[in-house]
Structure formats: structure tokens, C-alpha cells
Amino acid sequence: MVAxxxxxxxxxxxxxxxxxxxxxxxxxxxxxxxxxxxxxxxxPLFLSPPxxxxxxxxxxxxxxxxxxxxxxxxxxLTVAFVLAVAIGLVLGLAIGLQPLVRRSFFPxxxxxxxxxxxxxxxxxxxxxxxxxxxxxAFGVTHGMFPVTVTVVAGVQNLKPILLIGAxxxxxxxxxxxxxxxxxxxxxxxxAGMRLGMSGVLLGVLLxxxxxSIAGIGYFTTLFTQNFDPTKLLGLIGVLAVxxxxxxxxxxxxxxxxxxxxxx
Amino acid sequence: MVTAETAIxxxxxxxxxxxxxxxxxxxxxxxTSLDIARGELLCLIGxxxxxxxxxxxxxxxxxxxxxxxxxxxxxxxxxxxxxxIAFVFQENSLFPWNTVIENIELGxxxxxxxxxxxxxxxxxxxxAVGLKDFAQHYPSQLSGGMRQRAALARALSLQTPILxxxxxxxxxxxxxxxxxxxxxxxxxxxxxxTIVFVTHSLGxxxxxxxxxxxxxxxxxxxxxxxxVDEPHPRKPEFVTSAKFTSLRxxxxxxxxxxxxxxxxxxxxxxxxxxxxxxx
Amino acid sequence: MVGKTxxxxxxxxxxxxxxxxxxxxxxxxxxxxxxxRWGVNRLLLPNPLAVxxxxxxxxxxxEFIDDLNTTLGELAVAFAISVTCGLTLGYLISRSSYxxxxxxxLFAAIYSIPIILFLxxxxxxxxxxxxxKIALGASISFFPxxxxxxxxFGHVDRLLVMAAxxxxxxxxxxxxxxxxxxxxxxxxxxxRMGFTTALLSIIGSETLASxxxxxxxIVHLAEAMEMARMFAYIVFxxxxxxxxxxxxxxxxxRGRRN
Numbered sequence: 092m093v094a095x096x097x098x099x100x101x102x103x104x105x106x107x108x109x110x111x112x113x114x115x116x117x118x119x120x121x122x123x124x125x126x127x128x129x130x131x132x133x134x135p136l137f138l139s140p141p142x143x144x145x146x147x148x149x150x151x152x153x154x155x156x157x158x159x160x161x162x163x164x165x166x167x168l169t170v171a172f173v174l175a176v177a178i179g180l181v182l183g184l185a186i187g188l189q190p191l192v193r194r195s196f197f198p199x200x201x202x203x204x205x206x207x208x209x210x211x212x213x214x215x216x217x218x219x220x221x222x223x224x225x226x227x228a229f230g231v232t233h234g235m236f237p238v239t240v241t242v243v244a245g246v247q248n249l250k251p252i253l254l255i256g257a258x259x260x261x262x263x264x265x266x267x268x269x270x271x272x273x274x275x276x277x278x279x280x281x282a283g284m285r286l287g288m289s290g291v292l293l294g295v296l297l298x299x300x301x302x303s304i305a306g307i308g309y310f311t312t313l314f315t316q317n318f319d320p321t322k323l324l325g326l327i328g329v330l331a332v333x334x335x336x337x338x339x340x341x342x343x344x345x346x347x348x349x350x351x352x353x354x
Numbered sequence: 355m356v357t358a359e360t361a362i363x364x365x366x367x368x369x370x371x372x373x374x375x376x377x378x379x380x381x382x383x384x385x386t387s388l389d390i391a392r393g394e395l396l397c398l399i400g401x402x403x404x405x406x407x408x409x410x411x412x413x414x415x416x417x418x419x420x421x422x423x424x425x426x427x428x429x430x431x432x433x434x435x436x437x438x439i440a441f442v443f444q445e446n447s448l449f450p451w452n453t454v455i456e457n458i459e460l461g462x463x464x465x466x467x468x469x470x471x472x473x474x475x476x477x478x479x480x481x482a483v484g485l486k487d488f489a490q491h492y493p494s495q496l497s498g499g500m501r502q503r504a505a506l507a508r509a510l511s512l513q514t515p516i517l518x519x520x521x522x523x524x525x526x527x528x529x530x531x532x533x534x535x536x537x538x539x540x541x542x543x544x545x546x547x548t549i550v551f552v553t554h555s556l557g558x559x560x561x562x563x564x565x566x567x568x569x570x571x572x573x574x575x576x577x578x579x580x581x582v583d584e585p586h587p588r589k590p591e592f593v594t595s596a597k598f599t600s601l602r603x604x605x606x607x608x609x610x611x612x613x614x615x616x617x618x619x620x621x622x623x624x625x626x627x628x629x630x631x632x633x
Numbered sequence: 634m635v636g637k638t639x640x641x642x643x644x645x646x647x648x649x650x651x652x653x654x655x656x657x658x659x660x661x662x663x664x665x666x667x668x669x670r671w672g673v674n675r676l677l678l679p680n681p682l683a684v685x686x687x688x689x690x691x692x693x694x695x696e697f698i699d700d701l702n703t704t705l706g707e708l709a710v711a712f713a714i715s716v717t718c719g720l721t722l723g724y725l726i727s728r729s730s731y732x733x734x735x736x737x738x739l740f741a742a743i744y745s746i747p748i749i750l751f752l753x754x755x756x757x758x759x760x761x762x763x764x765x766k767i768a769l770g771a772s773i774s775f776f777p778x779x780x781x782x783x784x785x786f787g788h789v790d791r792l793l794v795m796a797a798x799x800x801x802x803x804x805x806x807x808x809x810x811x812x813x814x815x816x817x818x819x820x821x822x823x824x825r826m827g828f829t830t831a832l833l834s835i836i837g838s839e840t841l842a843s844x845x846x847x848x849x850x851i852v853h854l855a856e857a858m859e860m861a862r863m864f865a866y867i868v869f870x871x872x873x874x875x876x877x878x879x880x881x882x883x884x885x886x887r888g889r890r891n
Contacts, residue, residue: 194649213855261436311753
């Protein structure tokens, strides 16, 4: 916090002004460590170096069924996200706009949000089968509650003076919703969408990994049983990149719609 | 200056928060009567928590009095009268997600003003408060003084005959306050609006008001009304005149004991005085 | 806004409690009717009374103890690891605003990846037993703890630090009387979040790939199609999770007050 500044050489000064460069160095160092460990110290049955993982990415995509499984997962994520946001928003507005409804049902929503939903994952598979439906459903139940919770909070923590001001200028109930409550809610709604995306990713991937006879779960199980860390790491890496990209998209949207919050 | 015509008539208004016997029960305002003439600028001044903001909200129809009635231009006030009354609040009441110009237009949207007229009136109001170059800024990009100018522009653009201002400069520093006061005096002299202006500042009251109503400590009632006989717009030199000083001293004399009483009250109740008056 | 409030708040609270109770009761009634009258397949939805009987049986026989021990043991080790690493690293990084800027975005970025993806990897490394669950739980719960520790220590009001320094506080005094109390609420929140995520990911990883533990038991019963007993275990696990989370939240609230 209180940074002492001793004399530094040229490299030190360059780094001081560019934290991102230092971040890059840290990341590179971690990969280097991984590379060295995999080449020199760890049994290749368990760990392969990152260079090899990247070099053999095409063999992962070349494995029969992997591209289709990845495509299906992306489809599930998208559908689950759209549904989670829509349901979460409607639920949030229904609960948040009415004080009595909010006091009655918000605690229930919070309780459900806090519950380890993974305990009912087997039920989802039994109900909806091993196909896309169960994964989408599980993604939706993970993603909708954060959206609901942030929408309720967003509707709620409006400064009273803004409502009083609108009322004093003769705003109708609809106008108050349209011009005051709704725009106030938008940034928290987008924050909710970000959390919703994390939830959807968790839910869909949990379900994908759980079902070991089809989809992503089949291949992770297969690669694990074959002691093929190269392909396993490649597949995981592709999925992680997918998650990062989806998160980044939602983050961008959030930053865009919360421009006025530059206080 | 003061014409015979009455714009606002306050009759026997009192107000209390909570229910008698309750721990948080507060008698804020006691049996207040007041006539405010058309075109007059009346300042309400008094110790914290004396109910002056409460009275303002009651006049504007934002609160219902526990008893008594208020008439604005002959009609009994039962709720907000957006066609007759515009507000400027102490707190930043601009919508943070709208730019300055959007904020000003929104009030007119609420009242169904046509688009072309909105644009013209908003531009005019911005010009009047000297914010022409900040139309596209968001409130968070403005200083406190500029925000209050924008809030004033919003109120002016509504073209109401009456303006209610609740310590509009209360949160600003002394210098910003002084400049805004001078500008306001010029602006209002031109507009001929009826204005009720709540303030803490003795100097501000004397500088702006035709009459100053001094409130007693809680439960607030009007202790005395002092006339400030000086033409509008007030010149900056007025502040250094003997008349200004003697009026200011008179107000100080009237207020000093009340403020002491109010501070003792709130110390006894163990609460911050400011928290009670406004809701 | 402005209201004439009297005894209304308590009446409202009562009304909302009533609505909650009605809602929950009607949920169970609908479940019962669906299972008994409306002909929903018993393999999908067991009778709630059967679930209740099974729950009683589980509790009385004590057959849950082994699985509970496995799960709680994994949780304890995983949480201990993530707390130790998270607090230490977080504190060290928070000592310099430069390191905060280097590491904070890095942790936040990794945290946004669903780390559950690495479970297959951990299974490959450590096998199906507890170590892979511990590895996953520790690596997931590490992030909220380290991020909050950095936030807590790293953003102490400079004015407080300067005030303490001006009164001649030593480094130890500064840490004990200024930094720690100022950072504690944020750190406690991180610990609570870490605990919740650790619990979640351990039950999750037991569900996905394991040989023992509560999550494994539920999957086992699902595969055997013993629905009533499975529902009973779900209720049991949810109750345990809610209890643990409530305890941790209470501890957090208490820690904030002191």
C-alpha cells in the first residue's frame, strides 16, 4: 500500500510504469515452470508441457465427435444464458417492484440461490435425459438467481430523492418505471448478467462433465482413462477460452451500459 | 413590490412523524399560518429539524400535513401540482443516467410537452443558468455547484409560476454559494416567480428574500417575519451595506437562542437533528 | 418515501411470513398430490411421505456418518489450504500498490473461469479419492479469499494510516490497531465466500467423479433408481449445507462486530 521507492535500474523503472508487462512476465513464468516441470520432473502420463498441448490442439479437434460436442456446449450455454436472463429479469421485477411480494419471496429466492444445487444434478439428468435439455435446464437454474437477486437489489436501492423529484414533476406510475426505476436498474441488471453467465457456465459444465457417456464429459473421461494429458489439457483449454470469451462479452456490455456511473 | 394577490396560503398547518407515544414520534411543525404573495421571494430560516423543509414539502404536495390546509393559487393542495410548482432540492436530484439536457427534458416529458418545444425550452433554461456548454455531460462529471445549476434549469424549464427551493446550495462551499446566490437573484428578478426558499444561511436569506420567516426550535412555528426592503436584482454591494449587516444581526439575534435549544433537544434525544426534518 | 407509518411494519412482516408459510406448504401439497393423485411416475417423483420415512431411517441408522466424515474431512483440508495460501499471498501482495495492480486483475481473470473444468485434470493427477476433491475445493476457494484479502489490506483509508503514523504508531501497532481492524470485514467476507464455494465444489466434485462422500451417495442412489432415499439424502445434504453456511455467516457477522 505505502510503496517505498528505492533506487531502480532502467528495467525496474520500465516495469514500474507498466504493471501489465509485469503481469505478462508472471504469466509467462508460470507457463515456463509448467513446461520445465512437464519435461523434466513429472511422468508424461500425467502432465504434458504447454508447447506440446498447443501443438497438438488440432489432434483434439480431429478427434471424432469433439468439434460437435464443443459446438453443442456452446449452443447449450447460449440458450441457457438467454433463458436465465429472461426468467431472472421477469422474476426480479415481479418480486422487486412490490414491497410485500419482495419481503415474502426475496428470502426464498436467496435461500434457493444459496443452496448447493449440484445435489439435484442427478435428478435433472433423470428428468430431462442426457441430451442438451438437461444441461440447459441446469444452466438456467444456476444462472437465473443471480440475475433475479441483482434486479431486485437494483430496483430497491434507488435514492428516494429521485422518486420524489419525479413525482414533484408530475411523473405517472408508468413514467416513473420507464424513466426512473428502469434506467436505474440497468447497470445492476448487467452486473447480474455477468454473475448469471458465471452461473450458466458452472451449471452447463457441471452437467456436461457429469454425463460421462456423451458430450464433453465423455471425452474428458476418455482422455483421463487413456492417460492422455495432452488432449485433456487441450480440451479443457478450449473450454476455458470459451468461458473467458463469453465472460468478456458480457463484461463489455456491462461497461457500456454503466457509462454514467463514473463517480 | 408585494402585491395584494396571494399565491400560497398556509392555514393552521402542523405535522408530526410517527404516532404519539411511539419512540420515534416527532412533532415537527406546530400550527403554522402564512400568506405568500405572488411574485414574492420568501425565505424560511430556522434551526435544524424545525420543520421548515417539512413545510416546503407540504406546500408542494409531497407530504400531507397532519392537520391544517394549504392553498396554492386558490386550489386546495392534495398532491403534487407539477403545473404550478417546481422543486429544487438540496440533495443531487438529477437522474445520473441522463445527461444534463436529457435531465431537463425529462421533466417536460412527464408533463407532455411537445418535442420541439422541449428542445427550445431546455436550451433556454441551460443558457439562463450558464450551463450551455455542459448539455451533454453526465451529472457525475459536474461539480456540485454545476449540478445545482442544472437542477435549477430543470425547474425553470417547467415554467411554473411557483418555485420551491429546499436548501439548494446547502451542500456547496461558501464561495460557490455566494456566486450562485448572486446569479439566482438576477435570474429570479427577471422571472417574477413566487419563490419559497429554505436556507440555513443568514446571509443568503437576507441577500435573496423579500421577507424572511424565522422558525423556532422544534416543534417549529413562525417566530417572526422580517421584511427586506431592497430592490431586485440585488447588487453584490448590498452584502457590505449597513442595512444588510443590521438585518443579518437581527436574524442572528432571533435565531441564536432557537439554535441552542435545538442542539440541546437533539443531544437529549441522542439523534442527529438533521435526520429528522427530512424524510 | 414519506408515509404516515405507525405499527404497519410489524403487520407487514407478519403478512409476509404468512405468505411464505403458505407458499412452502402449498409446494409440499402439490408435490404430494402430484406423486399420489396425478399419476406422475414414481420413478421420477417419490411420495413425500416415503422421503420423510427414508430421512428418518437415514438419521436413525447413522449410515450417513461415513459419507459425512469423508465430505467434511475433504472440506476441512481444502479450506485450511486455501485460507493459509489466500491470506498469506493476499497480505504479501497488498503491501505494495504495484503488486496489487499486477496480481489483482490476474486473479480476477482466473476466477472468472469455471474452475470445475480442471476436475478431470485433478482426477488424472490424484485419482478418484479425496485428494482430487481437496485440490479442486482448495483451488476454487483460494480466489475469493486472496482477492478479498488484497482488497481489505490494500484499500485501507490513507487518512487512518497517516493519523496513526502521526501519533507515532510502530509497524506492529499500525498492523494491529489500524490495518487489521480496517481490513477484517472484507477479509471475513472473503473467508465466508471461500467456505461456501469450497463446500459447493467438494459436493460437486463428489457428484462428478468419486468413490465416497455425500455427493457420491446421491449419484449412487440415482443410478440405483432409489428415488425416495435419494430425495431424502438431497434434503439431508441441503440441510447440512444450509446449516454450515448459516454458522459461517453468523461467525462472520460476529467477527465484524468485534
